[in-house]
Amino acid sequence: MLHLCQKADQSLREEREEEEYKMKINLLEKKEEKISFVVRDIPVWFANAIRRSVSEIPVLAIDTVEFYKNDSALYDEILAHRLGLIPLKATSYLAERDKCSCKGAGCSKCTVKIKLKAKGPCTVYASELKGKGFEVIYKDMPIVILEKDQELEAVCEARLGKATEHAKFSPGLIWYNSFPLIKEVRKAEKTIKVDKEEFEKIREGKSKLIPDLLNEAVECNGKFLKIEPSEKDFIFFVESFGQFTPKEMFILAIKALQQNLHELEKFLRKA
Structure with a gap:
């Protein structure tokens, strides 16, 4: 009975871990040969592994x-x-x-x-x-x-x-940027001065300058905003050369990663 309880408890913990690490995706822009979207709650190594796996698509x-x-x-x-x-x-x-x-x-x-x-x-x-x-x-x-x-x-x-x-043999490009976290701060040593309109756009996350302002601070009339890169949320860009749609290309990259991990698992089991 104790063994069954322990097993049920372990299963519950695994389910909670799966829920905890379940990624969230929000589409930003979709075109015929290019899409961009935000992927949340993933480690940086996983984001980089997906990016590199585009080179494994036949x-x-x-x-x-x-x-x-x-x-x-x-x-x-x-x-x-x-x-x-x-x-x-x-x-x-x-x-x-x-x-x-x-x-x-x-x-x-x-x-x-x-x-x-x-x-x-x-x-x-x-x-x-x-x-x-x-x-x-x-x-x-x-x-x-x-x-x-x-x-x-x-x-x-x-x-x-x-x-x-x-x-x-490349089907296209996959790259990502860290999602910008915009915080109001009381003071910053090195700042980039912007006008009031641009300052408000940055505060609301609507400015086109934000990708170029990571790890920077902006100032307007004595107010400061700091733009920091997230360590778990990333903006992905997928651009196809035409052999596949961007969506197909991203899915194939993930499948290629899964296949490589499966081959590694087989090798380690035999070792």
């Missing part, structure tokens, strides 16, 4: 290029680099090459074939990349200019990769 990008003709003013290497940075989106399931049944050799399950063919005079755009299993995000992105009678012909291979390997 993203499709051109990895190798074989040129058959290139009469343009750009060298093959420069063109290949430009092609690799064009944001692409897989339209069907694609395996990561190192996890594919082909064991990294490259096959239809893990590789997308893309063709590019153009003849000048013209500007070659990303929309001229042809093939199946992918979508060009920004079709009007220029690749190269061809003069009269100049030709360009190439065959590309695209695969899934992670930004930890190369920046071309």
Whole structure:
């Protein structure tokens, strides 16, 4: 009976801890390719872990290029680099090459074939990349200019990769700032003087200057406000390059973090 009571008490404590550490999220701004929101009651290491985990999201990008003709003013290497940075989106399931049944050799399950063919005079755009299993995000992105009678012909291979390997596999950016805590103080040594209107905006948390005033104090007519960074509340910014929506990107970053923690747990259990 005592054992059951102790177990119930432990379970209750765990539930209380879960409630205590349950994060709160408030949306600030939402656009097609960018969102910002406040996440409350999380430690700074967790916020930073989410930020870094965006580099663990698998993203499709051109990895190798074989040129058959290139009469343009750009060298093959420069063109290949430009092609690799064009944001692409897989339209069907694609395996990561190192996890594919082909064991990294490259096959239809893990590789997308893309063709590019153009003849000048013209500007070659990303929309001229042809093939199946992918979508060009920004079709009007220029690749190269061809003069009269100049030709360009190439065959590309695209695969899934992670930004930890190369920046071309990055789905976008996640960053955060500490949430500003605005306090009225009697006096401050070093201050930034602002007018009455701006002072009131800062007091109400509506001023656009607040992100640049962290760890600073402002003054107006003998009144002082100190702006301090919170240690548990953060403003997140998620900006997508188009392969995913900002919401999808944030969720995938959290899933990537969970997967890494799961792999670490498995390793430690075997150790």
